[in-house]
Amino acid sequence: MQTHWYRAILAGVATCLVAGVSFAALSASPMPRGWGVWLASCLIGGLIGFAAWRIAAALQRDIRRLVGYLHTLSGEGATLPPRLGFGLGPAANVAAQTIQAMSERLDEMTRLRRELELRSRVSEAERGHLEAILNAITDGVVVTDAFDEVKIANGAAAQVLDFELQPALRRPLDEVTEDARLIKLIKDTRDAGANQRRGMEHRVGGRSFRVTTTCVAGRGVAAPGAAGAAGVVTVLHDVTRDKEIAEMKSDFVSKVSHELRTPLSSIKAYVEMLIDGEAHDEDTRSEFYGIVQNETDRLQRMIDNILSISRIESGVTKVHREQVELAVLVNGCVEVVLPQARDKGVTLDRLVTEREAVVFADRDMLVQAVMNVVSNAVKYTPAGGTVGLAMVSDGPSRTVTLSVTDTGVGIPAEDVPRLFQKFYRVPSNNTVAPGTGLGLNLVKHVVENVHAGSVSVESTVGHGTTFKMALPLADIPSERGADLLARRW
């Protein structure tokens, strides 16, 4: 194409030369001189006009190409710059190459920008992930930098130290919390230098915390005096419940020790009295032997109950569930207690109304629970009184309730809420009958914790007490149910 324009220019030059020769010939000819001049002027003007038109066209084309190229640079798909021709020439090509270099740099920067955006998004996601992890931790976590400004904290820390999470970040620690002991611990840890750890027991808002601070090393700027310290990680572990459990254990051991010492005191004292010959006749000696035997039994019961309760509470007890005909089980318990009731002059009424009730239960545990309730009723009922047992099933709730009602001394209303506590004995009834204060606690554990049932008590002082044990009924095969229905208690 370019060759074509060179030919055109050459043709123009040739035309000029022909015109010049013709003009010279005419000058020598007899033609009038004015005509020759006019003709030459026309030819030259035409040539100049033609050349100007061609140049303008070339310029216009190159500019269009450049504009088109710049336009593509601003969007997608910019490729090599266009090859420019006659119009703008070498200077325009240099400009185009410069633009090309700029375009390449622009592309590089665009790539870097995208990479940074990607990294930023990844970083944001990681931070969000880290925050989610921190917020999932139940311990309070506060991370401060070398200048004691809060960098990261979790929701638990915000709750414990009573600050708003987001506004607290990047703020000085002493603006976030006024807890002077905590601030001092964090600063001391930071001053101690990298990898140093401190700790303290601390109470915040009525709760106990084990606070651990660790100075972390890092590439961050260290504050003056903080050798290599990038900051401090503070963890607040709530030990309130641990302390309560420890106190409860200590209290339990103390009470167990006290309760075990009481029958042991009697045994030791009476044995010593026998050895020292303080019992002067056979009746007194027999009385002492009897007391020693009874107190030994009491001690054994107490130890058995303590172990049973302890095993149930700790969850290590093995529960052997089976289908238990409750009426048969209760009948067995009544048979055991009957001699004691007869001796005391207490009548046992079996007011059972449900003979077919079957529960899916641990037989031995349930016997222990029912025995405790029935023997308690006999113990706290004076001679001439009655202890009545009844069972009622409730279809909709699929439960069976065993009620043990006595006409005994009753329980004052203020003692009822504490009745099932370990070692609690009703003070006004303490002298009515011996006890360990563990039986009803065991009943509650067996019925409620092991068998998902419920225990309740209603009592009137001087009139008597009713204990109710509700247990879930077992789903038994119909044949078994029919068989049980045929049985009589």
Next chain:
Amino acid sequence: MVTQPPLVLVCDDESHIVHVVSLKLRNAGYEVITAPDGAEALELVKRRLPDLIVTDYQMPYVSGVELCAALREDEATADVPAIMLTARGFRLDPAELHRARIIDVVSKPFSPREVLLKVQAIVPVSGGRQAEAPSPDQSPEAA
């Protein structure tokens, strides 16, 4: 003038402990009155002033320390010494014991012999009280 044996009040909510301590002291020549709790002991002391009190620490209504502290508030009973029986596994506060004028502490399980020795050290049988004549309404087994 009749020399009466020293009067000891034994107070414990465990009837066996009351029984065994009372028997040991009676066999040794002491006169013994008993109470099943601190509240009843306070009532009893108003009727008969003992030479010594042997009381349990942990009792319903009124504890042994509360009983002794209450006795110190009344001029008539302020000087009655006391020995405490306790089944608690830790030492009692000495200041509290001093305030309540509890002279000695015996840990359960205890030896009746040991209790007797401590009682004899505080109130010997030979040092019994002097009295004109026993009052007809004074019962040695008031509780």
